Amino acid sequence: MKVEKSSKGLEVLVRTQEDDLEGFSFLEIMDRVDPLPLDFENYKNFKEGIYYMCTHDGTKIGFVLKFAINEMETVCSEIFEETFQLDESRHELRFKSEDFDHRNNLIDQLARKMYLESSLSGVKGWRNEKYAVWVNKKPYVLVERAVAGVLGIITYGIHINGYVLDPKSKKVQFWVPRRSKTKQTWPLMLDNIIAGGLGYPYGIYETVLKESMEEANLEKSVIEDNIKATGSVSYLYFTGDISVTKFNKESDFIVGEVQYVYDLKLSEDIIPKPNDGEVESFNLFSLQETINALRKKEFKPNCALVMVDFLIRHGYITPENEPNYLELVTRMHRRLPFPTLN
C-alpha cells in the first residue's frame, strides 16, 4: 500500500501491483489477533481442551483450558476445590460461592498461590491490578490481572490513537511509542500512544486520564481538549491454529478482549514523554511509515488492530483499496460469547 496525493492534495492509500499479486489485505492484521472461525467451538481439539468458566448459577463467563485447570489442581488443590465445582461431563468449571466478597477472597488466594508456585510464566507478571468479570452489568468477581489468562475471562482496556494533522499539507502523523525492553509482555514492539487495562474500580474515561498521565505524561487538560471516544474493537485473542492447537500450553489461551478506542488529535507542540518506564520512546510516524510497520508486524498485534480501526474511520482504508472491507469491519467488532461490561 503506497501513500499518494489525491488530485485534491489529500493523502490516499493506493494498492500497488505487488499488493494485488500477493493478495494483500488488512485482514492479515485481524488474523494475528483473532484467527478463530465462527464455528470454532465445534472443533475436536477445542471440545477436548477447553472448559467453560461459569458463575455459580450457570452463566458462561470464559474459556478455561483443561491444561490450566490441571495446573491449578496441582498447585493449589485445596483453594481450587473450595472455589470451583468441576463438571467433567459438561466441561464446566463453576464458581461455588453465591457471595461476591467470598469469591474475591478465594480467587485472591488462588492467584497468590499460583504466583508463588506455578511454573506458568504469565502468572509471574503480578500486576497488583484487578480485572472485574461483568455479569448483568455488575462485577461478579475480581481477578488479579496476572491470572486473567489462566481463568479465561474477558478483559477490557482503553486504546488511544494519538495523531497530528498538518492543517496545511493535510498530512497525518502518528505518535507511536516503542515499548520498553523490560516490559513483561511484547518488549520493544510498537504500541498506541496510550493504552491500558481497565483495572477495577476505575471507570473507562477515568482510565483514559490515568493512563495518559502514567504512560505519556499528558495532563488531564490536554486530554480533555483533544480526545474523542470513537467506538470499540472486540475479539477473541488467540495465537494458535484451531485445527491443530492442542490447548496444552499457556500460548494456547483464548482470551476475549474489549478495547474502548479513542482518538487524540494533538497540535505539533504537544510532545508525549515516557513517564513510568513502560515506554522507551515516542516517535512521529508518517502514514507510509505506519503502514510499513503494520505490514512488517512491528506493532503489538492488538495495537495494530486499533491502528487499522483508525485508518478505516478516517477514510484511509476504503472499500476501494481493501478487498475484504466489510469482513474486516465486522470481524473487528466480534460479538464475544459471554456477558460484557456494557
Added chain:
Amino acid sequence: MKVEKSSKGLEVLVRTQEDDLEGFSFLEIMDRVDPLPLDFENYKNFKEGIYYMCTHDGTKIGFVLKFAINEMETVCSEIFEETFQLDESRHELRFKSEDFDHRNNLIDQLARKMYLESSLSGVKGWRNEKYAVWVNKKPYVLVERAVAGVLGIITYGIHINGYVLDPKSKKVQFWVPRRSKTKQTWPLMLDNIIAGGLGYPYGIYETVLKESMEEANLEKSVIEDNIKATGSVSYLYFTGDISVTKFNKESDFIVGEVQYVYDLKLSEDIIPKPNDGEVESFNLFSLQETINALRKKEFKPNCALVMVDFLIRHGYITPENEPNYLELVTRMHRRLPFPTLN
C-alpha cells in the same frame, strides 16, 4: 439526552434524570432496525415460515418466506419452476441453472411477472435497478430491486452523513433531508443527506458520486474535497417480533443489509438542494434537534442507525452516557449469515 457545553466549550451529550428513570439507551434505535436475537434461527415460527435461498451448488444466500414462495408459485408457476428447485424437507429454494446469464434472464422474467400480477405492494415499486447477489466476491445473479425483499437477498447501499462544524463554537449541525411525500418507501421521514442502493454495475464510491448529484445536487468536486469513508453498518432488517411473527405477510421479510458509511464535512456556504424529487427539503439540525428527532422516531430507521454510528465515532455517544455502548457497537456490525460483496 441533553446537549451541554463541557468545561472546554465542546458540545457533550448528558443523560438526564428522565433518561435514567426510563432506562433510555440508543439500543432502541438498533432494535427498530434489527431486533433479531442471535439464535433467531431456532425459533419455531422462523423454522416453519422461512426457507433458505441457495445457489445451485448449495451456498445459502438469503432468507425467503414460505409465504413469498407460495406467492411466486401462484403468480408465475412456470418461470418459478424453471428457475428454482424447492426442497421442502431441507427448507431450501435452490437456483437450478449453473449459468449466470441464464439465471439473470429467468429472474428478470419472474420479476416482471410478479410486477404485473402479484398483489404484493413491494414489487409494484419497480426501480429499473439491479441488485447483485455476491458469492465468492463475484455477482451470482442480478435481481430487480423491487423483488429483492421477496427473494430475501442481501442488499447494499451507501449512506452519507453531511455535517457542518462551526470552527469557532465547535457546534455541529447536520444536513437532514425530509423524504418526499411521493417516495414509495418511508414518505416524509428524515434521512441522511445522501443515501442510495448499490445498483449493479456501479462501484461503491461511484454510487457515492452518482447519488450525491442525483439526491443533493452536490458535484463531484465538492464530494471529493470533503468526503471520507468511515466504515459500514450491517444488520438483518426485520420489523416483527420473532416470538410471534407468523411470516405470512410482506412486512415479515428478513433482509440482510450492508450500508457503507461516509462522512461529508461541509462548509456553511455549500447548500444541498433537492434534485430528483426524492427529497422534499434539506434542513440544518442542531445536535439537540437531531437527538430529539432520533428519539421521536422521525428518521427512517436505518438512517437513524447511520446517525448513531456518526455520534459514536465522533465522541457524542460515549461509554459514559450510553449504558449499552459495546452491545450497540457490536450489534450495528452484525455478521450476516451469507456471503457478502467484500
